[in-house]
Amino acid sequence: MARITNEQRMQQLTEQQFDQLRTKLKRLSVGAVEVAYAVLVQGTSQAEVARQTGRTRSGVQNICKRVMDRVEDVPPGWVKAEICLPPDLMEKVIQMEKETRLAREAGKK
Numbered sequence: 001m002a003r004i005t006n007e008q009r010m011q012q013l014t015e016q017q018f019d020q021l022r023t024k025l026k027r028l029s030v031g032a033v034e035v036a037y038a039v040l041v042q043g044t045s046q047a048e049v050a051r052q053t054g055r056t057r058s059g060v061q062n063i064c065k066r067v068m069d070r071v072e073d074v075p076p077g078w079v080k081a082e083i084c085l086p087p088d089l090m091e092k093v094i095q096m097e098k099e100t101r102l103a104r105e106a107g108k109k
Helices: 015-025 030-040 046-053 057-071 087-108
Strands: none
Touching: 015 030, 015 057, 030 046, 030 057, 046 057
16 A cells, blocks of 8 residues: 655645735744645645755655644644544534634633
8 A cells, every 4th residue: 555645634725825825924924834835826845946956855844733733723843643532532622622722712812
């Protein structure tokens, strides 16, 4: 069975999607945003972008992950995971996530 790499999991974005996302990327350097653009919009491989920019491949992957976390609305410091749970436990986890997000948003105001 073929193994799916992290690079293959990276979602491609349109230029319009990436432009809309730029406001959420203010913590990233201009160079990091350019790295993400090359991989996620232009479709350049992470290895090639690493070679072109002098970054490590894992550094490029981390930048792309941070950008995709913004696309998927994963708050900084949070972890996104895919898990399997019985329905009653899943409902509790989803409720905990909602309550935590609301408390976090209330704390920002």
